[in-house]
Amino acid sequence: MQTEGIVKVKSKFEKSYKAGYPLILKEAIHNMDSLTKEGMLFQLVDEKGQFIGKGYYGKQNKGYGWILTQKKNEKIDVSFFEGKIKTAIENRKELFNSTETNAFRVFNAEGDGIGGLTIDYFNGYYLINWYSEGIFAFYDYVIDSLKNLVEYEGIYQKKRYDTGGKYIDEDGFVDGNRGQFPIIVKENGVNLAVYLNEGAMVGVFLDQRDVRKTILDKYAKGKTVLNTFSYTGVFSVFAALGGATKTTSVDLANRSLGKTKEQFSINGIDHEAHDIIVEDVFQYFKYAVRKKKTFDLVILDPPSFARSKKYTFSAAKDYKDLLKEAILITEKNGVIVASTNCANFDMNKFKVFIDQAFKESNVKYSIKEEFSLPSDFATIKQYKEGNYLKVVFIQKH
Ligand code: SAH
Numbered sequence: 001m002q003t004e005g006i007v008k009v010k011s012k013f014e015k016s017y018k019a020g021y022p023l024i025l026k027e028a029i030h031n032m033d034s035l036t037k038e039g040m041l042f043q044l045v046d047e048k049g050q051f052i053g054k055g056y057y058g059k060q061n062k063g064y065g066w067i068l069t070q071k072k073n074e075k076i077d078v079s080f081f082e083g084k085i086k087t088a089i090e091n092r093k094e095l096f097n098s099t100e101t102n103a104f105r106v107f108n109a110e111g112d113g114i115g116g117l118t119i120d121y122f123n124g125y126y127l128i129n130w131y132s133e134g135i136f137a138f139y140d141y142v143i144d145s146l147k148n149l150v151e152y153e154g155i156y157q158k159k160r161y162d163t164g165g166k167y168i169d170e171d172g173f174v175d176g177n178r179g180q181f182p183i184i185v186k187e188n189g190v191n192l193a194v195y196l197n198e199g200a201m202v203g204v205f206l207d208q209r210d211v212r213k214t215i216l217d218k219y220a221k222g223k224t225v226l227n228t229f230s231y232t233g234v235f236s237v238f239a240a241l242g243g244a245t246k247t248t249s250v251d252l253a254n255r256s257l258g259k260t261k262e263q264f265s266i267n268g269i270d271h272e273a274h275d276i277i278v279e280d281v282f283q284y285f286k287y288a289v290r291k292k293k294t295f296d297l298v299i300l301d302p303p304s305f306a307r308s309k310k311y312t313f314s315a316a317k318d319y320k321d322l323l324k325e326a327i328l329i330t331e332k333n334g335v336i337v338a339s340t341n342c343a344n345f346d347m348n349k350f351k352v353f354i355d356q357a358f359k360e361s362n363v364k365y366s367i368k369e370e371f372s373l374p375s376d377f378a379t380i381k382q383y384k385e386g387n388y389l390k391v392v393f394i395q396k397h
Contacts, residue, residue: 004040004041004042005034005035005036005040005041005042005043005057006031006034006042006043006045007024007029007030007031007032007034007035007042007043007044007045008029008030008031008044008045008046008047008049009028009029009030009044009045009046009047009052010027010028010029010030010047011046011047012028013025013027013028014046014047014052016382017044017052017053017067018046018052019382020067020070020380020382021067021382021383022055022066022067022110022115022380022382022383023063023065023066023067023110023115023383024044024055024057024063024064024065024066024067025062025063025064026062026064029064030047032064035057035064035065036057037057038057038058038059038132038133038134038137039056039057039058039133039134039135039136039137039138040056040057040134041054041055041056041057041076042054042055042056042057042065044067051072052067052070053067053068053069053070054067054068054069054070054072054074054076055067055068056068056076056134056135056137056138057134058116058131058132058133058134058135058137059132059133059134059161060115060116060131060132060134060161063115065115065132065134066110066114066115066116066135067115068080068113068114068115077141078140078141078144078145080141081114081138081141081142081145082141082144082145082148082149084107084112084113084114085106085107085112085119085142085145085146085149086145086149087112087113088106088107088108088112088113088119088378089106089149089150091112091378092104092105092106092121092376095121095376096121100186100187100188100189101186101187101188101209102121102122102123102124102185102186103120103121103122103123103185103186103187103192103194103204103206104120104121104206104209104376105118105119105120105121105206105207105376105377106119106120106121106126106376107119108376108377108378108379109131109386110380110383110386111377111378111379111380111383111386112378114135115131115135116130116131116132116134116135117129117130117131117135117138117142118131119142119146120202120206122183122185122194122196122202123153123183123184123185123186124152124153124154125152125153125154125155125156125176125179125183125196126146126150126152126154126155126156127155127156127157127158127196127202128142128146128155128156128157128158128174129157129158129160130157130158130159130160130161131160131161132161133161133163136159136161143155143174143175147175152175152176153176153177153179154173154174154175154176154177154178154179155173155174155175155176156171156172156173156174156179156196156197157172157174158172158200160200171197172196172197173197179196179197181194181195181196181197181198182194182195182203182262183196184266185204187204187209187212188209188212188213188216190212190216190237190238190241190267191263191266191267192204192234192263192266193232193259193262193263193266201231203232203234203259203263204232204234205231205234206376206377207341207373207374207377207389208234208235208301208339208389208391209374210371210374211235211337211339211371211391212234212235212238213238214369214371214393215235215238215239215242215297215299215337216238216239216241216242217242219239219242219297219335219337219393220238220239220240220241220242220243220244220297221242221243221244222243222244222245223239223243223244223245223295223296223297223334224244224245224246224247224248224294224295224296224297225239225244225246225247225248225295225296225297225298225299226247226248226250226288226295226297226298226299226329227239227247227248227249227250227299228250228251228281228284228298228299228300228301228302228326229250229251229281229300229301229302229303230249230250230251230256230260230276230299231251231253231256231259232256232259232260232262232263233247233249233251233256233259233260233263233264233276234263235299235301235337236248236249236260236263236264236274237263237264237267237269239297239299240264240267240269240274241267241269244297246273246274246275247274247275248274248275248276248277248295249274249275249276249277250277250279250281250284251277251278251281252278252279252280252281252308253278254278256276256278257276257278260276261276280308280309280310280311281302282308282310282311282313282325283310285325285326285328285329288329289328289329293329294329294330294331294334295329295330295331295334296330296331296334296335297334297335297336297337298326298329298330298334298335298336298337299336299337299339300322300323300326300336300337300338300339301337301339301340302315302319302322302340303315303341304316304340304341304342304343304344315340315342315344315345316342316344316345319338319340319342319350319353319357320353320356320357320360321357323336323338323353323354323357323358324357324360324361326338327357327358327361327363327396328361330396331396332396332397333395333396333397334395334396335368335393335394335395335396336393336394336396337391337392337393337394338350338354338391338392338393338394339389339390339391339392340389340390340391341388341389341390342388343385343388346384346390347370347372347390350390350392351367351392354367354392354394358394358396363396363397364396364397365394365395365396365397366394366395366397367392367393367394367395368393368394368395369391369392369393370390370391370392370393371389371390371391371392372387372389372390372391373387373388373389377389
């Protein structure tokens, strides 16, 4: 593929693109109309026509494509892709060699040099996520690179963009052997059931690995644990293995019940000793207050945006109120694990929400731990939004 289009950046944005900002924004470009076909390559130039970088056109949320190189003579071909993926694999050598963990991110989009593309590893299986039709145009480059670089049991893929309802082709299988799902992977010695052949989510969010380990190692022993927005209950499993006296998982999706039981069972834990509740979290908070139920450890990991029958939740607007509800049912000296993957605000802003919530509740607190993305979720300093995860362990006084 040759460079096909030329897009001119507005002077106001020149500096940040020259410094390596990777995402093409509509408001930064003079002539968006020269981007005609997703997957086409283009040159980004300044107002004088001088070369800034080369990228591809692909619509992804608010972005219109990603810069791939700032070297004028670098070709965007299969060896470019293979080089980036090879380096990414080398950077994860420790994880590939780990005997305790065989589920992690191998390639993290712009953090590893190619926006719009992620590759995760699950015990011999590779899962490719395509975040735009544009990056999917490079399908052959990515698959050929993987075939050249690694041995695998199988390759699966997911299209994470609007495909007109066709979310994955059949079960997302690409090459190798079809898996028997769930496949069981390991994270720090804990078993996790993973489905590569279902919807967008596979059963575990790999970016919380360090948080889960911290809960197991330091915060669970002898504690009662409430895991809200619990999904497949993986935080609960880590807490139970860390010696929690009891965990309570709450999620409104029906599927969460069976999936949570499964995650407990594959770790040899009797799920009947734990509560798994299918309910709106906001409803559950009201119930807990009414029944004077309290917990030593409360985990809050809501989606950035959620709508249930009765409530709408937007992390940017409502996180403070969510915390206030959690504070009410957390024991004195108990800990709230406040987590968000919302990219619209940063850690400083998140801490402001935390501070306001405690002040408005007339409760003192101290921050015990802080996490952002683990090292396999590589990020670059020019694209701060890429480091979306914020997790704070807060002790209630
Ligand atoms: N904390 C989980 C991931 C959460 S994903 C983990 O680390 O594994 C978000 C989950 O929130 C989804 O499972 C979704 O069903 C659930 N959810 C969204 N809105 C909800 C609500 N109002 N009450 C309860 N669960 C909700």
